[in-house]
Amino acid sequence: MIQEGEVFKALADETRLRVLNLFLLSEQPLCVCEIVDALKVPQYNISKHLTLLKHAGLVDVEKEGLWGYYRLKKDEPKNRAILAFLKDYLTGETFETDRRNLEVRLL
Amino acid sequence: MIQEGEVFKALADETRLRVLNLFLLSEQPLCVCEIVDALKVPQYNISKHLTLLKHAGLVDVEKEGLWGYYRLKKDEPKNRAILAFLKDYLTGETFETDRRNLEVRLL
DNA sequence: ATCTTATATGCCAAGAAGGGCATATAAGCA
DNA sequence: TGCTTATATGCCCTTCTTGGCATATAAGAT
Numbered sequence: 001m002i003q004e005g006e007v008f009k010a011l012a013d014e015t016r017l018r019v020l021n022l023f024l025l026s027e028q029p030l031c032v033c034e035i036v037d038a039l040k041v042p043q044y045n046i047s048k049h050l051t052l053l054k055h056a057g058l059v060d061v062e063k064e065g066l067w068g069y070y071r072l073k074k075d076e077p078k079n080r081a082i083l084a085f086l087k088d089y090l091t092g093e094t095f096e097t098d099r100r101n102l103e104v105r106l107l
Numbered sequence: 108m109i110q111e112g113e114v115f116k117a118l119a120d121e122t123r124l125r126v127l128n129l130f131l132l133s134e135q136p137l138c139v140c141e142i143v144d145a146l147k148v149p150q151y152n153i154s155k156h157l158t159l160l161k162h163a164g165l166v167d168v169e170k171e172g173l174w175g176y177y178r179l180k181k182d183e184p185k186n187r188a189i190l191a192f193l194k195d196y197l198t199g200e201t202f203e204t205d206r207r208n209l210e211v212r213l214l
Numbered sequence: 215a216t217c218t219t220a221t222a223t224g225c226c227a228a229g230a231a232g233g234g235c236a237t238a239t240a241a242g243c244a
Numbered sequence: 245t246g247c248t249t250a251t252a253t254g255c256c257c258t259t260c261t262t263g264g265c266a267t268a269t270a271a272g273a274t
Contacts, residue, residue, distance in 0.1 A: 008115050045264085048222085048262085050222095067221085088188065122232085150252095151234080155253080156232095158253090173249060174251085
């Protein structure tokens with residue numbers, strides 16, 4: 001499990017970067033199932049990565065009934081710079097496809 | 108081995124962050140032995156991490172006789188933002204001690 | 215109460231990463 | 245030629261990480 005302050009370990013995984021990419025696009029809370037649909041990755045896998053991102057302090061959750069709404073902690077001082085960097089860094093086919101898939105899902 | 112573009116994996120290790128911390132301080136090429144002295148970590152260990160950082164595109168080497176002078180590729184567009192971020196991120200006892208050790212070594 | 219849906223989690227196996235150690239390489243020097 | 249010094253690398257072992265799968269949890273609906 002990732003310790004406090006070890007942001008880079010949280011970012012050192014492609015699936016997690018894909019998840020963060022979605023958050024950076026939407027700038028709104030996303031539930032697990034939306035992420036699952038967009039990335040086409042098994043639910044248990046996304047759940048695990050979200051838990052890890054939460055422990056790393058990059059996202060948090062709000063539970064509403066059955067749903068868990070995750071959102072980027074973009075106002076956290078510790079996260080501001082790295083998220084700004086990420087926004088430019090996450091380029092390429094996969095990230096773009098994921099973003100398109102999310103847009104369709106959110107319609 | 109780290110693939111092209113996977114910067115975060117290169118940063119997801121404390122020893123490598125400690126090495127980068129030295130480069131950010133000195134802004135001058137450093138040879139392996141200087142880093143070994145400052146961090147008090149075995150030479151073979153530092154060598155391996157430097158090779159990895161090189162593959163990640165964060166540093167490069169210039170060989171001069173027996174010595175290998177490594178330097179940060181800080182002018183590389185891809186690296187600018189992340190290095191700026193790192194400069195603020197690398198705080199704490201260990202990093203400060205390492206910096207002091209390097210200063211002594213470079214006298 | 216039961217069934218369904220959304221999410222989390224425990225266990226396992228495979229692979230990657232890191233450290234230790236010995237040794238290889240290779241340049242300079244006696 | 246041999247000796248020393250600086251650096252790189254291969255092997256082994258241990259630990260960490262990830263994904264797959266099954267299952268647990270828990271809320272809503274019937």
